[in-house]
Amino acid sequence: MGYWNSRGLRGSALETLINYTNDFYRQKNLAIIQKIPTPITPVEVDNEKHIIQKAYFDAQSTVDYIGMAQGIGLCFDAKETTQSHLPLQNIHAHQVDFMERFLQQGGISFLLVHFSLLGKYYFLPFDVLKTHWEAAKNGGRKSIPMAAFEEKFEIMQERNGILNYLKAINTFLLEQKKGQNP
Numbered sequence: 001m002g003y004w005n006s007r008g009l010r011g012s013a014l015e016t017l018i019n020y021t022n023d024f025y026r027q028k029n030l031a032i033i034q035k036i037p038t039p040i041t042p043v044e045v046d047n048e049k050h051i052i053q054k055a056y057f058d059a060q061s062t063v064d065y066i067g068m069a070q071g072i073g074l075c076f077d078a079k080e081t082t083q084s085h086l087p088l089q090n091i092h093a094h095q096v097d098f099m100e101r102f103l104q105q106g107g108i109s110f111l112l113v114h115f116s117l118l119g120k121y122y123f124l125p126f127d128v129l130k131t132h133w134e135a136a137k138n139g140g141r142k143s144i145p146m147a148a149f150e151e152k153f154e155i156m157q158e159r160n161g162i163l164n165y166l167k168a169i170n171t172f173l174l175e176q177k178k179g180q181n182p
Helices: 012-027 093-104 126-137 165-180
Strands: 031-035 040-046 051-057 065-069 072-081 085-087 108-115 120-125 143-145
Touching: 012 031, 012 065, 012 072, 012 108, 012 165, 072 085, 072 093, 072 165, 093 108, 093 126, 108 126, 108 165, 120 126, 120 165, 126 143
Parallel strands: 072 108
Antiparallel strands: 031 065, 040 051, 065 072, 085 143, 108 120
């Protein structure tokens, strides 16, 4: 059984940025995307400070975010790394399974990855994740190298502070459409 502690705050700046962006999308009627809370049961509570000091995860969560953008279902997980690659140990089998099932239902599944030392954000399509996931299961590399993150899917933080990942999704959809037309 997993326990929550201060490590649970890793990536909180990224999630704050995504939440801000999602609020912007909602206000502009571009998308409605919600953060999926991880169910926890408190074990130790500081009643004076009103904070949870220790808790355990009730169940495996699915992904960090789920919603709709212009009639298209989206599910994604936000990942942050201080390295020049994304360790696959940061991704769990139940998340890959959920994203694959979501994709099979006609939605778009992806990772939104922040390379904090480089100050770069990327949209990583599920098929790229799945390729590296399967290779690792078969004894291959246990991380996704920076080279797998395509420049066309880099997400820029705009002047108003949003991390406009819908642009990367649009690029992805246009590429998919081109691939379907002979």
